Amino acid sequence: MCTSFVPSVGCHAQSCRSHLETERFSMRTSRKWLTCSTLALILAVIAAGLYGQQRWQRLKQENGITAIDWQGLGIGRSGMTLQRFIYKQETADGGRLELSAEGLRLRIGSLFATPALKALHMDRLEIEVRAGAADVESTRPAFDPTMLQQWAAWIPEQGSLPVIELKLPCASGQCQERLSLRWQHAGRELLPAEIDLTAQRDGHRLQLDARAWQARPAELQLNARLSLDGQPRIFLNNLISSAEERWSGSMTMGALPEAPWLLDWLSPWLPQPPQAFPALAEQMHLVVAWSLERPFDSEGLPDGEFNLDLNLPEYWPLPVLGQLKGDLNLQAQGRDGVWLPSSLDAALDWRPEATLLEGVPAALRPAELTLGITPGAPATSRDSLPLRLHLQSEGKLNLQLDSALQLHTRAANYRLESSEGQLRLQAPSLDLFDHRLTGLEATLGFTASADLHQAELRLEQNPTIRIDSLRTSDWAGEKLQLSLKDAHLQADLQQQATEDRRFALNAAPELRVQKLSHALLKPLGWQWSGKLQVNERQLELQGPLRNDAGLTLQLALAQAWGGTLAMDAGLQEIFFRAGNPLSASFSDWPQTLAFDNGRLNARASLEWPAASELTASLRLEARGLSGIYARSELSGLDTLLEMRVNGQKLQVDGARLDLQQLNVGFPIGPLHWQGSYQANLRSPASGRLQWQAAETRLLGGRLWLDAGEVDLAASEQRLALNLEGLQIPELLRAYPAEGLTGSGIIDGNAQLRSSPEGYSIDQGLLNARAPGGVLQFRSAKIQALGQSNPAMKIVAEALDDFHYSRLDSDVRYDERGKLQLGLRLHGNNPTLEGGRPINFSINLEEDIPALLTSLQLSDRVSETIQRRVQQSLQRDKTAP
Numbered sequence: 001m002c003t004s005f006v007p008s009v010g011c012h013a014q015s016c017r018s019h020l021e022t023e024r025f026s027m028r029t030s031r032k033w034l035t036c037s038t039l040a041l042i043l044a045v046i047a048a049g050l051y052g053q054q055r056w057q058r059l060k061q062e063n064g065i066t067a068i069d070w071q072g073l074g075i076g077r078s079g080m081t082l083q084r085f086i087y088k089q090e091t092a093d094g095g096r097l098e099l100s101a102e103g104l105r106l107r108i109g110s111l112f113a114t115p116a117l118k119a120l121h122m123d124r125l126e127i128e129v130r131a132g133a134a135d136v137e138s139t140r141p142a143f144d145p146t147m148l149q150q151w152a153a154w155i156p157e158q159g160s161l162p163v164i165e166l167k168l169p170c171a172s173g174q175c176q177e178r179l180s181l182r183w184q185h186a187g188r189e190l191l192p193a194e195i196d197l198t199a200q201r202d203g204h205r206l207q208l209d210a211r212a213w214q215a216r217p218a219e220l221q222l223n224a225r226l227s228l229d230g231q232p233r234i235f236l237n238n239l240i241s242s243a244e245e246r247w248s249g250s251m252t253m254g255a256l257p258e259a260p261w262l263l264d265w266l267s268p269w270l271p272q273p274p275q276a277f278p279a280l281a282e283q284m285h286l287v288v289a290w291s292l293e294r295p296f297d298s299e300g301l302p303d304g305e306f307n308l309d310l311n312l313p314e315y316w317p318l319p320v321l322g323q324l325k326g327d328l329n330l331q332a333q334g335r336d337g338v339w340l341p342s343s344l345d346a347a348l349d350w351r352p353e354a355t356l357l358e359g360v361p362a363a364l365r366p367a368e369l370t371l372g373i374t375p376g377a378p379a380t381s382r383d384s385l386p387l388r389l390h391l392q393s394e395g396k397l398n399l400q401l402d403s404a405l406q407l408h409t410r411a412a413n414y415r416l417e418s419s420e421g422q423l424r425l426q427a428p429s430l431d432l433f434d435h436r437l438t439g440l441e442a443t444l445g446f447t448a449s450a451d452l453h454q455a456e457l458r459l460e461q462n463p464t465i466r467i468d469s470l471r472t473s474d475w476a477g478e479k480l481q482l483s484l485k486d487a488h489l490q491a492d493l494q495q496q497a498t499e500d501r502r503f504a505l506n507a508a509p510e511l512r513v514q515k516l517s518h519a520l521l522k523p524l525g526w527q528w529s530g531k532l533q534v535n536e537r538q539l540e541l542q543g544p545l546r547n548d549a550g551l552t553l554q555l556a557l558a559q560a561w562g563g564t565l566a567m568d569a570g571l572q573e574i575f576f577r578a579g580n581p582l583s584a585s586f587s588d589w590p591q592t593l594a595f596d597n598g599r600l601n602a603r604a605s606l607e608w609p610a611a612s613e614l615t616a617s618l619r620l621e622a623r624g625l626s627g628i629y630a631r632s633e634l635s636g637l638d639t640l641l642e643m644r645v646n647g648q649k650l651q652v653d654g655a656r657l658d659l660q661q662l663n664v665g666f667p668i669g670p671l672h673w674q675g676s677y678q679a680n681l682r683s684p685a686s687g688r689l690q691w692q693a694a695e696t697r698l699l700g701g702r703l704w705l706d707a708g709e710v711d712l713a714a715s716e717q718r719l720a721l722n723l724e725g726l727q728i729p730e731l732l733r734a735y736p737a738e739g740l741t742g743s744g745i746i747d748g749n750a751q752l753r754s755s756p757e758g759y760s761i762d763q764g765l766l767n768a769r770a771p772g773g774v775l776q777f778r779s780a781k782i783q784a785l786g787q788s789n790p791a792m793k794i795v796a797e798a799l800d801d802f803h804y805s806r807l808d809s810d811v812r813y814d815e816r817g818k819l820q821l822g823l824r825l826h827g828n829n830p831t832l833e834g835g836r837p838i839n840f841s842i843n844l845e846e847d848i849p850a851l852l853t854s855l856q857l858s859d860r861v862s863e864t865i866q867r868r869v870q871q872s873l874q875r876d877k878t879a880p
Helices: 002-063 146-152 259-269 581-585 728-734 780-788 790-799 848-856 863-878
Strands: 065-076 079-090 096-108 117-130 158-170 173-185 193-201 204-213 219-228 231-241 246-253 285-293 303-318 322-335 338-352 368-375 384-394 398-408 415-432 435-451 454-471 475-492 503-518 521-529 531-535 538-547 552-560 565-575 593-608 615-629 632-646 649-663 667-680 683-698 701-705 708-711 717-727 740-742 745-755 758-768 773-777 802-813 818-828 838-847
Touching (some): 581 593, 708 717, 745 802, 773 790, 838 848
Antiparallel strands (some): 079 096, 096 117, 173 193, 193 204, 231 246, 285 303, 303 322, 322 338, 398 415, 415 435, 435 454, 503 521, 521 538, 683 701, 740 773, 745 758, 773 802, 802 818, 818 838
8 A cells, every 4th residue: 555655655645746846937027027017017108197287287387377276076866065266367468366275175076977076165265367568469269159058057056155256357457356257057957046145345245146957948047236335226038949040038226326436436447447426327227128039149239129218307327429418218119130229318418438429529529419300290101200419519519410310120121211301510729630619600501311221411401501710730721612513422331331322422512711711822712512422432522713813723633542642733824915824823923024925835744652652744935925024025935844753753854945036124035945954852942953955145146055954953054155246336225325327247256154142154265257347436535535545546436437347245244244345456447547557455344234224224125124223222222
């Protein structure tokens, strides 16, 4: 038995050793895998933590979160508690949000139920918001109404926030409010629900209670009540039916004795602090009721009915609008997206808020507006509403508007008609756009109509605007009268965009000014009448402009909105034999220039694009002008001038002047000049003058300038002056010397210099043309001088009949008008000493202005010139 037992034992031991070795190997392998798995898990957790930390830091940076901190976090099976929570955030524009919560308790139900949050309580909640820079646009996404449904599922069934401290941006800077909030709803269905919100300040309390419940299937009843110091004052009732797609409701507000402290409470939140009133509308009354069909459709206005009954015994401040007082009773109906009153009665006084009228010139802003609307004559149709309108404003400009209105309310023919309309304007003194107006009075009769497609206005009864005086810094007008004859305005109302709407204004205005004063004009009466056309593209007017002196301009003007200004003006031809309207109209007309014959016409045009430089042209033509300039007589003056302006460049091309005769005491002419001129408008008198021809006939000869150009901006100009064929007999007749006669022809040349001091000649030369001529000087005075002086006797005998073969002279002329001649003569007297040759060197000096004066005092010129010369001499004698 033992024999059989031992081998069995030995065999089992060997198997055990093999099994133990296998287990040891397996344990070592498991430990290795466990170690590796643990390390991998630790590494994964570390990596996830690092990645989460990185994402968290990036999230904070992207959202401007600067701090998130909490203390006393406790988590249990029924919810969580938090002793303190702090959150801070900054925006890119410098705005800041700070939130601090204390004593937070959140009770949680089943995580698989909706809502999972049962109750929320906070002992204290503080929220502070500071606005960023005003010029930085907000990048916050628009509110999505569907988000409200998602949030509603996470609103706790009950909530209690007994202390809420708010610090928010407001109109006065930063405002602080102390609130408490409580709510309760039915859970998953939400309804019924209650919300109580209370605000307290300075011992006063404002409480809003809202209740919502489902009255019937598919109907939501929502009522709210606002109480002031525990007294219910404002009631709001709403019934929203999703089945009928209808929203009906009402709001009622009666007496409001709490108005004084309520106004003080709201003042910091209003854009403009309301003024202090002697009495507020404590007995005000307001009832609003409505019933709207499909109110939440996004397209157009809903249909329905609206009633408003308002009574304000005293002025009451309205945010943004201003102060309102009076009664308003309105019933309106909406059909097909169009709302029209079915009954209207109003007696309102309105003091507009200053900020509301910032775009209106200060002089036109009304201090107070009175509106009265009463029922008109009995309606001729049940689809029409007759009304009487009275509107009156008080301020620097007083306005009164009266009209009979007829409102047609049939759906296919909505229309408003105004008849018997009259607008009156009156202002004793008005400052408007740098203009001072006094004595403004206007009476404008009109009819008007409007429907959904177009509006129309027509002025009637010869509407007239009168102004006693109108003054600016540059000009003044007295007794102005503007008549707007045949004024008719039509406007298309179908286009949605204002800039696309078409309109047309046509009128035949007449403007009269009894006396217009300007530095460039003589005080005269002016009149303009014509046609005015205005539409969405441009303004056009055309018609004659006249004054009391007989000056007439045909004007045409077109101004494209935001585009080119174009103007064309034609001067009605002037016949100077009938008078000179130019000298009677313009104060800068030279007093020494007068025309008594001839004719003149001119035309000018101008174009001034909005984004480019001005271009203009002028064409002036005169024929047969005769008259007087200074001390000279003009006759047979023809001229043509064509001028162009392009930006700052002034160009005159093809200018021509022809003068038949110029009488300065002796005749000069005909004269001819032709040339051109270029200059910059900044210095129009300092350009370059070119000429192709400049010549005149002078004493039987010809005087001319070589073709050339000069720079008028230079300190001086030099001109080459030429003389050819001057007849000595003509010269001696123009410059009579007692007993002197002669014959011969003179040629010459000189360099004429022009400077601010005047004209001068430094090197001039005159010489007689071969074969010479004869000079005979037979004066009793020189013969008497020869009796006592033998030398002068020989001179007198030689000049008695001197035949010269050579005559030349140096010429000098200075800016004071002194002419110096170095005369040289070579010839003989055939009867003296057998015709012996004789040479004379004679220096002559003449005061040319004085010479011309003596000539102009003779009968060689008109009496007008003689009188001017005598007056000038008289002034010189009396001058100090």
